Amino acid sequence: MDRQEQRQHATLQISGMTCAACANRIEKGLGKMDGVSEANVNFALEKASIAYDPEKVSLADLEQRIEDLGYAAVKETADFQISGMTCAACANRIEKGLNQLPGVTAANVNFALETAHVEFSPSSVTIEEMMDKVERLGYKAVPKADKADDVKDHRRKEIVRQKRRFAAAAILSFPLLWSMVGHFAFTSFIWVPSWFMNPWVQLVLATPVQFVVGKPFYAGAYKALRNKSANMDVLVALGTSAAYFYSLYLTLVWSGMGEHQAHYTPAMYYETSAILITLIVLGKLFEALAKGRTSDAIKSLMGLRAKSALVLRDGREISVPVEQVVVGDIVLVKPGEKVPVDGEVIEGNSSVDESMLTGESMPAGKRAGDTVIGASVNHNGILKIKALKVGRETALAQIIKVVEEAQGSKAPIQRVADAISGIFVPIVVGIAIVTFLIWYFWAAPGNFAGALEKAIAVLVIACPCALGLATPTSIMAGSGRSAELGILFKGGEHLESTHRIDAIVLDKTGTITKGKPELTDILAADTANESVLMRLVGAAEKNSEHPLAQAIVSGISAKGIDLPQADEFEAIPGYGIRAFVEGKEILAGTRRLMEKYGISADRALASMEQLEEAGKTAVLIAINRRYAGIAAVADTIKETSREAVARLKQMGIEVIMITGDNERTARAIARQTGIDRVLAEVLPEGKAVEVKKLQAQGKKVAMVGDGINDAPALATADIGMAIGTGTDVAMETADVTLMRGDLNGIADAIYMSRKTMGNIRQNLFWALAYNSLGIPVAAVGFLAPWVAGTAMALSSVSVVLNALRLQRVKP
DSSP: OOHHHHOEEEEEEEEOOOSHHHHHHHHHHHHTSTTEEEEEEETTTTEEEEEEOTTTOOHHHHHHHHHHTTOEEOOEEEEEEEESOOSHHHHHHHHHHHHTSTTEEEEEEETTTTEEEEEEOTTTOOHHHHHHHHHHTTOEEEEOOSOHHHHHHHHHHHHHHHHHHHHHHHHHHHHHHHHHHTTSGGGTTSOOOGGGGOHHHHHHHHHHIIIIITHHHHHHHHHHHHTTOOOHHHHHHHHHHHHHHHHHHHHHHHHTTGGGGGGOOOOOOHHHHHHHHHHHHHHHHHHHHHHHHHTHHHHHHHHTSOSEEEEEETTEEEEEEGGGOOTTOEEEEOTTOBOOSEEEEEEOOEEEEOHHHHOOSSOEEEOTTOEEOTTOEEOSSOEEEEEEEOGGGSHHHHHHHHHHHHHHSOOTTHHHHHHHHHHHHHHHHHHHHHHHHHIIIIISTTOHHHHHHHHHHHHHHTOTHHHHHHHHHHHHHHHHHHHHTTEEESSHHHHHHGGGOOEEEEEIIIIIBOSOOEEEEEEESSGGGHHHHHHHHHHHHTTOOSHHHHHHHHHHHHTTOOOOOOSEEEEETTTEEEEEETTEEEEEEOHHHHHHTTOOOGGGHHHHHHHHHTTEEEEEEEETTEEEEEEEEEOOBOTTHHHHHHHHHHTTOEEEEEOSSOHHHHHHHHHHHTOOEEEOSOOHHHHHHHHHHHHHTTOOEEEEEOSGGGHHHHHHSSEEEEETTSOHHHHHHOSEEETTOOTHHHHHHHHHHHHHHHHHHHHHHHHHHHHHHHHHHHHTTOSOHHHHHHHHHHHHHHHHHHHHGGGGOOO
16 A cells, blocks of 8 residues: 555644744654644644655554643543443443544443543544444443433433343243252153153243343354454354354254154253343343442432532523523522522621531631632531532532543453453363363264253353453442442542552641641741731732741731732742732742842751641741741641541551741641651752652652642542642642542542452452363363353452442441
């Protein structure tokens, strides 16, 4: 083929460009890649048009190059409900098919949840193309609904369908089971109607079970083989078809015997195929019922949402579905009602129960200017709220999204099961053939029926359903239970990795402490200028978002001092702030800040030491490059911090405190919490360095923080944990979010990870042990096919039920 014909074109949406130079940089960077023949970046449209050779470079490589250059290729995600899957091999096939589509960066298919999560470039592939691909593979994909009712409908329909299939199969199989039981010597006392033994009657009863109830197995097997793979359907279709068609052959032979029929009734195997299908359908029904329970956490979270909202429009109060509320709407929330959206109180006073998100048992007081969270419950007053975040943007919706993504993601340990499932079925078919040959030619020469029965038992006992369900059901149950405890794992890989943590690095302010410090002392260099000092430093700190700055401003304002506006303001991370107020330069921060600007503060050292020994943080103040005084702030530790540190130590985990604060203050806080190791006076960028030092010692490190300064360290650590009461930046960077702001959440997260991984190992062990033991037992003839079918069905159900135990875990 001509090289020109192999070229593909891709259009990527790019974010992060600020000028034409950015576009040129990306264009040159892409143009230098081997396989890229042309790259054009349009700054105005923020798009890159690329011609490339897919044999030399992939779309993922192009996107990675853009990210390496410091920009981002905009991607979208889509979630689909998948129907038609019967085992993990189906999920693997759909996943591979979607990943082969141009524009799809990553596709994860969850067999247990029956969902697909796809990350893609919207300019290269559409939702419709992905749905079409899944359909061509023999399944059906429907864009996933965002409503709990739709999820329930899907589950309900599946359960109803399986119930109908089982009922039909059971009614038709019962006479066949009755006749089979009557064959056994120990059940010879059971009366069996003679017409039940008639081969034609058995054929009439077995045929609908085989080809109507069993139709999905044949369809699934055909699709799998057409795509050059094999799954559970192949095993079931092979095993039951062998029994059915051999029985059909014996029926035809018997019907041609004429008058000799009365003296000979062949040993039919119609009941084998019919009962097998019935038992497998029953197993699927139990599985559907059990899998429905694994998503209970999502359902309970969705159930927290308000269904409607009372909106003020055109001077009238109108009740509308919560989906119709738009940003800027004024919402009226009466006592006892749920707050429908995230917003800001513009009128009214009340107390609001936010325990569903924050874990705080005491209702929070709300008045004009305060923010409220959707799904919290208004207690006693009427509130007028301006909607700021609606729909998918609300805090609750984001939590649901994180939990869903975690439940739909794959833990690394699942790759083992996926790899085994991929080669399992062909191996089992081979073992079944060898079993048949050994029995027919050696163990029981010439006994075709007996050899066939052993081969069928091998095929049926070995279905890899339990193996495919082992990991995802545990991840679903574990992440769901964690969400109920206020712990959000962003993915299965983080849920798995957390159990390996052996060192925890805790940020001080807002993590160990309450993050709401109070101004305790103002020590002016010249006592006559104390009020002037407070007025100037208060005005300078007013623009800072740092908790210490806010404490200083609150403390000064409480004294009735009016604060002017600063003319200029600069936050210097790790040092302090610099501002100009009424023509004067104000510097407030650490000793390093004073040193940076060449200011001598030696006479303040004695006072600083006294304040720091008392666990207070001293902020040095300079006016026009001359030392002017000290502001002292105290931040008390959270009530649960000492208990949480003790729990972590009991779990064998080293606890380290890291802070930009000075050594004395840091050690005072550490003594109160029982922390032995302290890293003090660490700049924001230094926190990530300290984490790397611990990792270099072979430790698996978790970093816990709540501020913008913690983001680099959170990203560097093996596991980054963000306190949910902190900033959005910290939560975005972290792998785990602790919604309740309580350090006990760290111990709970590690405990849940350990429990979940233990559960996964149990599931994988029993799934593998079941197949490892079941296959040889069936091969040597100790398992009748219907017993093998029962065992196979129960193995899948047992794995799901074992995973569901995680929903009752109490740390």
